[in-house]
Structures are given as structure tokens and as C-alpha cells.
Amino acid sequence: MLETVTLMKTAEATDNVPESTRKGDAEKRGRKASKEVRQLQLIEATIDSLAKRGYAETTMADVADGAGLSRGIVNFHFESKEKLLIATLQHMYDEYSAHWRASLQKAGDDPARQLQQLVWADFDRSICNKRKLAAWLAFWGEAKSRPTYQALSSSRDNYYQQVFIDLCATLKESGGYSYEPQVIALALSAMLEGLWLRLMMGTEDTTRETALQAANAFLAAAFPKHYG
Amino acid sequence: MLETVTLMKTAEATDNVPESTRKGDAEKRGRKASKEVRQLQLIEATIDSLAKRGYAETTMADVADGAGLSRGIVNFHFESKEKLLIATLQHMYDEYSAHWRASLQKAGDDPARQLQQLVWADFDRSICNKRKLAAWLAFWGEAKSRPTYQALSSSRDNYYQQVFIDLCATLKESGGYSYEPQVIALALSAMLEGLWLRLMMGTEDTTRETALQAANAFLAAAFPKHYG
């Protein structure tokens, strides 16, 4: 039991998991809550392994060791290695999705501010750190050849893209720009992914700060009336 | 010598041809080809396998089968699987490098045209096709956790980035723009990589044509005096 608590601490230290629901569930249904915690713990260990060793070298044994548990435990909570990886990808996808939606919510009603918040959200520490970027990249590398991953591995889904397009369309009208919203939205979102890619690769000239500078420079160049 | 030509043909045909209709059964078995041709043949088969199965599922047997040769042959021409993969990556790196340098050469002396050609070169069929993009992505996914890959896997190296920065600096002066060349060059090159990423992933809204449109839109937005 004591071990469970400390392990939960480390698992949550890396992320920003809300603490509110945890204790309540534990008191009501200690067993079920413990099950969810274990699964989360194993997912976190999987992200660790993906980040440290890459997709190809990530083994069940490494995940179990990383979580401080025995070898057979992963097949109990997740049926197979593939299902563990899918659950991990789903977890990261949900987290990313919730993050940009929250950022959009906080931005208020001004579309210029909304777009800016959406861009900045991509470089937030909670999302944009070495560990998670490396895990994303590991999945991306396998996504094209694994149909199961394709839907989730984009992280930026169709709806996300549509929000970008709509915002660009709104700014175009209010600013009198001349390009197609779809096209400039694609350029913008592609640049964000490209900046992530550079951060993942650990290219020397790219840090979270310089990446954010570049993103801001794009906004200023494309929407001078709003961000100039 | 004649055989050399035919083998090179099949190797290059796979870039554009949808799939299958490969393997020159005529001259595959028993016949000795020159060492270099065999190695190239195996490298092409490796790219095929990476594109079709991804990094994690690429096996020596699959490479050998794809080349129509026996199992042990890869360890004869390349010492190990790792060295085969490094040679494959080096091959792709060299090809990409030669391609953009040639494009730059052809562009003449006008810096605006040079930058445009550099951007367009990224979406040339010979470089930008499903097979090779998938292979690139497979390497990217493993690069961060494999020091041996890091230098080669960027495809766009430091020199490439410096050329971008210099061109942006020149355009800045002649056009009276206000941003830092380094920053806008990072935004531009990141967008190119991001567009590649979308093409690799097979996102529906992104084709080679729309990607090129987005890249052009970026140029027009960032350098209106030159590309408006």
C-alpha cells in the first residue's frame, strides 16, 4: 500500500494529473481505483521506455521493470503488448486534445487571441517536453504501417484543423488578407508540427523558446494587422 | 554492365510505380552482379521494407526476400543489420543532399528565385514520394534513441539551414522586412518538414499539390515584395 502511494507520486510528478478524483474513488472502491492507477502507472512506464529506447527497443520487460513490477503484470492489465501501446497512444492523444481545448476556452472571444493561445499551447511545458515528444515521434514512425495507430497518431485531428481554418477565415475577413484560409491554416499547423519535430530531434538551434519565436514570427508575417 | 542498368531501372521505378510489378526474375538468381549493384539493390529493398512494414518490423529476411536473394546475403555485403540500416540512411541522406544542391545551382543568381527553388525542391517527385517519405519517418522515429542515426537523420543539415538563413537575410535587406533571418528561416524550414510529415502520415487534406500551395503561401506572406 505504501508502495502504491509512492509509485503514484512519481507517475503524477511527470504529468499534471488532476488530484481531485483520486482519493474519493479510492475510498469508495479501493480495488477498482487501484486498477486504474496501475494501468496509468504502466502507461507512464511505457512512455518512459518509448522516450528512452524508441519503439523498436521497447519491451514488456522494460516497461514492467520501469514500473517496478513483475514481468507478467502487463498482460494482466492489458491483454497484449499491442493493446498496451494503443492505450498509451490514446492516453497521450486525450491529454493533448484536452489541453488545446482548454487553451481555446481560456482565450475568450477574440479570434486573434484564440489563434495565438492555440499556437502557444503547443509549446506548453506540460505538453512539449522531451519525454512526451520522443514518445510521439516513436509512434509517428510506426503509424503509417499500422492501421490501428493512424487515427490517433496525428494528435491534431480533423476538428483541430477545422478550428484553425475557421480562425484563419475570421481573421482574413477582419484584416482584409488575400489568401485562402485552408491553405494558410495548413501552412501554420504544419509549421507547428515541424517545430515539434525539431525539438524531438534535439537539433541544437531549436529550443522551446526559439520555436515559439518562429511561431510568433509566422503569425506576425501572415496576419500583420493582428499581430504586427 | 547491361545488368547494372536494368537493376538501376527497377530500383528507381519503385519510387513512382504504385506497387508490385517489381523483381526482375530474369537476372536475379545465381548471376553475380557487381558488389556495388548488389549493395544498392539491398538498400532499395531495405527502403521498401521500411516503407511497407516500418522500422520495428523490418527484418533481414524481408530485405533478402524483397531483393530476391537468400537469407545470409545481407551479412555478407553489410556486416550486420545495423550497418545495413546506416548505409540505407546514408544513401537517402546523400540523395536528398545532392538534390537540393542541384536545385540551388539551377536557380541562378537571384536570391528570391534560389529560395523558391529550394522550397520547391522538397516536393519534387523524385524526393517526395510515399515510399521514401515513409522510410524517412521510420528513421526519424528511432533517431533520438540511436546516436548513430542522429547526424544523418535530419536530412536537412546545418549547412542547409545556413543557406536558408543567408537567403532570408539577403531578402530582408532588399525587401526591407523587419524580422530576424534566423527566426524566419527556422519557421520556413520547420514548415517544410511539417508538410512532409503530413504527407508521410497520409492525412487526407494534404497532397503534394496542397503542400506546395501552403509553402508558396508562406513565401508570399513572409516576403510580399518578392513573391506577392
Added chain:
DNA sequence: CCATTTTGAATGAATGTTCAACAAATGGTG
């Protein structure tokens, strides 16, 4: 006939999965 290239089976290591045994928590019953 010699050097080089190619084959394909053998080998050994790595790894995902299964499972029987064990531990702990839960729920019911007296």
C-alpha cells in the same frame, strides 16, 4: 584452379505470452 559470391540450415539470444501458484482484498455468514 582460385577467389569471390551465394545459399540455406543450424545456432543462440531475445522477447511476448501463458499459467500455476501465491497474496490480498472483499463479501457473506454465523
Added chain:
DNA sequence: CACCATTTGTTGAACATTCATTCAAAATGG
């Protein structure tokens, strides 16, 4: 509360499979 049965969770060894590598023998070309 005490006791036991049952469900749930965990372990670690055994098992089967996959795969890179090795190598002796065969094939090929000069």
C-alpha cells in the same frame, strides 16, 4: 467480530516464436 470462500491482483518460471548471425558447402566467374 471471526471465519471462510471468492474474486481480484501479482509473481516468476516455462514455453514458443521470431530473428540476426554464423558457417560449411555449393556455385560462379575469371
